[in-house]
Amino acid sequence: MLEQAGEIQPWLGASFVCGCGQEHTVPIRSVVIERGALAALPPYAAERGYSELLIVADRRTMEAAGEELLQRCKAASLQAQACVLAEDERGELAADERAIVQLMLHMTPGVQAIAAVGSGTIHDIVRFVAHRTGRVFLSVPTAPSVDGFASVGAPLIIGGFKQTIPASAPEAIFADLQLLARAPQAMIAAGFGDMLGKYTALADWQLGRELFGEPYCELAAEMTRQGLALCMDHAEEIAAGTELGVRKLMEGLTLSGISMLLVGHSRPASGGEHHLSHFWEMRFIQQRRRALLHGAKVGVAAVQMAALYEAAAGLTREAAAEAVAARLASGDAPSVERMRAQIEAGYGTIAQQVLAENGLGAAADSAPAASVPAASPQLPQRIAARWDAIREICRSVPSPQELADALRRAGGPAAAEELGIEPELLAESLRVAKYVRNRYTIMRLCEWL
Known part of the structure; x- marks a missing residue:
């Protein structure tokens, strides 16, 4: 199976027992990444018996592709209507309660399939509503x-807290290369940044496996690696925005998405770099600042995570053991009480949601430390005993300078200040963004070093 990890077609509609011991299913039936892919949607819908479609876009993507798709559907004798999601008072669209209600109000009993025409935000809104209403x-x-x-x-902003809610995978993807190549270069660079974050995400997943026996799928990991390699091997074409470049980028992004489908969660593609990105996003929402492109944030955050990995990789087994011992002796080590205090101080009005995410909600007030893995009494000894393996994981991550150079070649930002992230916000996020998700990452490991 691993020899086909860099291909898309063999996995479509597949269901199989993997070497990791789990049964994997890929519900996506078709992926079309080519010139003119937009024209393939109406015949696909007709063949599948979807005679009534709802096309969902925002103002910009309706103009870019929605109008054309609407006309093509009507020419194919399909009943098609459009839902153009309105922006908020700041001229932005977020995957939040407001947008979800907008789409729900456009749903009629006859709609069989919903087509998301746009980038990440519109897809998150549509996948959630499609899942909850039973539509394709x-x-x-x-x-x-x-x-x-x-x-x-579906990563959604609910009550100001960004959380990923199980939803629907698309039944089919229609990625028109002419359309993608016309996208703003900043969005192409953001896709590259999202892929670059896989270096640190995969390493974080390996830390979880090494320290906590977290389930790990080599096929999903290899699929992500192959998608990343496609992008790195074609970085110059991606930077130039050529059709070849956007094809390879889209193939890499799709492979990364399928890797998450295989295991049923985002671990193969999302780690500490995404937690940092989500924290910045939530803080910007609280401060009513304009949103940043997701992939741009992830790319910059990956550079920050790579710096932590580089520092950890420089520690010998003896130095790591001494660092862990010093943390224990000083009392400056992770504990349930310390985690709770940091979350309450760092998250303000959404602290209760973050506490619950980390197993520290009301029901866990008197829970022993052993029930919170990151505060397990056995963890310091485990880190010291397994440091050689941990160090190899740390060495697998490229240097922060390598990642920054790659981002800049693609035309994207590489430093926090280029995003408008102030030094104070960066420092705070490096302290408490690890709590955005209850997953083990390099940020949590560095609490001991």
Whole structure:
């Protein structure tokens, strides 16, 4: 199976028992990444018996592709209507309660399939509503900006807290290369940044396996690696925005999405770099600042995570053991009480949601430390005993300078200040963004070093 990890077609509609011991299913039936892919959607819908479609876009993506798709559907004798999601008072669209209600109000009993025409935000809104209403979800990317087109989770902002909610994978993806190549270069660079974050995401997943026996699928990991390699091997074409470049980027993003489908969660493609990105996003929402491109944030955050990995890789087994011992002796080590205090101080009005995410909600008030893995009494000894393996994981991550250079070649930002992230916000996020998800990452490991 591993020899086909860099291909898309063999996995479509597949169901099989993997070497990891789990049965994997890929519900996506078709992926079309080519010139003129937009024209393939109406005949696909007709063949599948979807005679009534709802096309969902925002103002910009309706103009870029929605109008053309609407006319093509009507020419194919399909009943098609459009839902153009309105922006908020800041001229932005977020995957939040407001947008979900907008789409729900456009749903009629006869709609059989919903086509998301746009990038990540529109896809997240549509996949959630399609899942909750039992409709088929079709994907029409207008920019190769995120790896979420093929995935199943919907990252939504609910009550100001960004959480990933299980939803629907698309039944089919129609990625028109002419359309993707016309996307703003900043969005193409954002897709590259999202892929670059896989270096640190995969390493974080390996830390979880090494320290906690977390389930790990080599096929999903290899699929992500192969998608990343496609992008790195064609970085110059991606930077130039050529059709070859956007094809390879879109293929890489799709492979990353399928890797998440295989295991049913985002671990193969999302780690500490995404937690940092999500924290910045939530803080920007609280401060009513304009949103940043997801992939741009992830790329910059990956550079920050790579710096932590580089520092950890420089520690010998003896130095790591001494660092862990010093943390224990000083009392400056992770504990349930310390985690709770940091979350309450760092997250303010959404602290209760973050506490619950980390197993520290009301029901866990008197829970022993052993029930919170990151505060397990056995963890310091485990880190010291397994340091050689941990160090090899750390060495697998490219240097922060290598990642920054790659981002800049693609035309994207590489430093926090280029995103408008102030030094104070960066420092705070490096302290408490590890709590955005209850997963083990390099940020949590560095609490001991």
